[in-house]
Amino acid sequence: MPVTLSALVKQFGRFAALRGVDGEFDAARFYVILGDNGAGKTTLLRALAGLAQPTRGTISILGKNPHEACREIGYMAHPSLLYDEMSGLENLRYFARLYDISGDSRCEQVIRWVGLDPELSRPVGNYSQGMRQRMSLARAILHDPKILLLDEPFSNVDVHSAQEMVGLLKAMRDAGKTIFVVTHQASLLEGVADEFIWMQAGKIVDRTSGLTRSAAQ
Amino acid sequence: MKRAFPIFAILTALLLAYAFYQAIWVAPMERTMGDVQRIFYYHVPSAWTAFLLFFVNLVASVIYLARRNPRADVVALVSAEVGVVFCTVVLVTGPIWARPVWGIWWTWDIRLTTTLVLWLIYVSYLVLRRFSDSSQTPKLAAVLAIFGALDVPLVYFSIWFFRTQHPQPVIGGGGSIDPRMLHVLLINWLAFSCFAIVLCWARYRLERLHREVEEAEGLESLRGVSR
Amino acid sequence: MSSLRSITVATLTKDIRLEWRSKDALNSMLFFSLLVVVIFSFSFDPNAEESREIAGGLIWVAFLFAAVVALNQTWARELRNQVLDAYRVSPAPATALFLAKALGNFILVSLLEALMAPLFVIFYNLRALGPAWQLIPVALLGTWALVVNGTFFAAMSLRTRSREIMLPLLLFPISIPAVQSMVEATRIILAGDGSARFWIVLLLTYDVVFTTACLGLFETVLQAE
Numbered sequence: 001m002p003v004t005l006s007a008l009v010k011q012f013g014r015f016a017a018l019r020g021v022d023g024e025f026d027a028a029r030f031y032v033i034l035g036d037n038g039a040g041k042t043t044l045l046r047a048l049a050g051l052a053q054p055t056r057g058t059i060s061i062l063g064k065n066p067h068e069a070c071r072e073i074g075y076m077a078h079p080s081l082l083y084d085e086m087s088g089l090e091n092l093r094y095f096a097r098l099y100d101i102s103g104d105s106r107c108e109q110v111i112r113w114v115g116l117d118p119e120l121s122r123p124v125g126n127y128s129q130g131m132r133q134r135m136s137l138a139r140a141i142l143h144d145p146k147i148l149l150l151d152e153p154f155s156n157v158d159v160h161s162a163q164e165m166v167g168l169l170k171a172m173r174d175a176g177k178t179i180f181v182v183t184h185q186a187s188l189l190e191g192v193a194d195e196f197i198w199m200q201a202g203k204i205v206d207r208t209s210g211l212t213r214s215a216a217q
Numbered sequence: 218m219k220r221a222f223p224i225f226a227i228l229t230a231l232l233l234a235y236a237f238y239q240a241i242w243v244a245p246m247e248r249t250m251g252d253v254q255r256i257f258y259y260h261v262p263s264a265w266t267a268f269l270l271f272f273v274n275l276v277a278s279v280i281y282l283a284r285r286n287p288r289a290d291v292v293a294l295v296s297a298e299v300g301v302v303f304c305t306v307v308l309v310t311g312p313i314w315a316r317p318v319w320g321i322w323w324t325w326d327i328r329l330t331t332t333l334v335l336w337l338i339y340v341s342y343l344v345l346r347r348f349s350d351s352s353q354t355p356k357l358a359a360v361l362a363i364f365g366a367l368d369v370p371l372v373y374f375s376i377w378f379f380r381t382q383h384p385q386p387v388i389g390g391g392g393s394i395d396p397r398m399l400h401v402l403l404i405n406w407l408a409f410s411c412f413a414i415v416l417c418w419a420r421y422r423l424e425r426l427h428r429e430v431e432e433a434e435g436l437e438s439l440r441g442v443s444r
Numbered sequence: 445m446s447s448l449r450s451i452t453v454a455t456l457t458k459d460i461r462l463e464w465r466s467k468d469a470l471n472s473m474l475f476f477s478l479l480v481v482v483i484f485s486f487s488f489d490p491n492a493e494e495s496r497e498i499a500g501g502l503i504w505v506a507f508l509f510a511a512v513v514a515l516n517q518t519w520a521r522e523l524r525n526q527v528l529d530a531y532r533v534s535p536a537p538a539t540a541l542f543l544a545k546a547l548g549n550f551i552l553v554s555l556l557e558a559l560m561a562p563l564f565v566i567f568y569n570l571r572a573l574g575p576a577w578q579l580i581p582v583a584l585l586g587t588w589a590l591v592v593n594g595t596f597f598a599a600m601s602l603r604t605r606s607r608e609i610m611l612p613l614l615l616f617p618i619s620i621p622a623v624q625s626m627v628e629a630t631r632i633i634l635a636g637d638g639s640a641r642f643w644i645v646l647l648l649t650y651d652v653v654f655t656t657a658c659l660g661l662f663e664t665v666l667q668a669e
Contacts, residue, residue, distance in 0.1 A: 049529075049533050050532070051529055051533065053667070070533055071535055073533060075529065075530075075533045077529065079525045079526040080525045081525055081527050081529055081530040082530075083458075083521075083525075083527060084524065085462050085466055086458075086461070086465075090461075094454060094458050095530060097451060097454040098451060098454075098534040139530065
């Protein structure tokens, strides 16, 4: 099992964001995480990325903890995780160095793949939200990770860009990557996602293959 | 264990009373300074107790960073709080003693100045603990405690050398001490140490309870909310 | 180790590029430094005899305040758009990030000092009666002492409320021996009053101790959420 969670608890002082999460997740699958605000979706994703240390419980990604598996993890969130004053290529060049990737060819390839122009010298701060999220996705997949974690990637993005991104994610799942998406716009992913994970009050309460839940709220 | 605390607390109170009696009535009057000198029996033991507590804080902080043991963090917090209290006593009694005897409120005496810097470092430690998010506070505080401990020898040396360049009056004098005074001093130190233990013990229990409640609340309180 | 160096260099050049592109921050810091010098000059009347006595103290206090303003700025950039998360999820070592930030701050604060020092010399009619070249190691070691701990505590303050006040609150007590060394050394050199060697050695010791501590403990601070 590429990703396994066991009795995961995350507390912020008095507030328990995750109250015992268990789960096993397969490779080359597209998982969508749904739930109300405060259900713990973002915390779960951050814990998988190694950005939030669990209070109790374990996370196993490809047999290692998130920090050890960092080369296999790509993370994207609603903020762009990019420097506003630099161009897209300049941003990616920098992040490529963090992953020991030399040369521009990989950066240019990835920028083209998400549908943007590597030659664009406009600073990322002047991009539209759709362009910014696509560039953020390019940054997340720069090092060809096996696991992709996306937190609200389609927020405030125009419909066309969002649909294009969904297409890209589908292609990556078909190529063997494991994808986790947290979103409030689940309808975009119907037909593409393999499984919908429903969270409530810090726990996973249901896992379905379609967007309808049989159990009453 | 529960029984031990009240018994120990009562014994400490008795010891403090006895130490007070010793300091104020039994100890011989100092030749040049008169009765004011008796503050020495509070000033010096407070300093020793404060330094001891800060040492405990350092050890607890290192243990916390090495083992992530939550009890070590509570010990660190408690020893810092009580240490700051005793440190404040040193800083207040110093000028009270200095003014009538030497005519000045403050002097950059090496011990007093080191105490002042220690006080500043540990107050900043407590402010950090107060101002940071509770899940990460123990780690950050432990790191700060180590920085503070590394700083202390440097502070001591820099003041020591400064004083050889700019001689200043020394509070408390340097020379040998009358054995009867030493005896009273040690009794007071024992009493203060026991008092520090009582305070730390009570505060430790309080903090442990507080944390247990917080954790239980976090895990259980939402049960009523989830539909 | 080569990856540590290349990531440090990459991060440092990235920071310099970003600083250059958003010149407003740099310009306002330069102006702030100028203001500090002028206010000090109004507050401490620069009569020649007394000025040499207190110049050592004044100049370093002025640098300290300018440094705090600069230090607060440099981590702020990593919080916009949560870029720091991108660094944290990458395999890049925490020490490389720290070194890059500390070096960047060192360059920035040195720039501010290079502006303020001549002004002090002019306003206070300063002349060094002792070996003036010794002011260089004092300035270098002293600036590093402030910057290395300042960068570290600025990172710690990111995780606290009242971030801007937390930095000086944590930095000033710990910096006392360093500031005392800088001030005394400067005073001795300007007044030609003995040897500043002890203070320079103490500064060097301070720098070695705390650079080691910062490099060793930065990972813990970075991973604290």
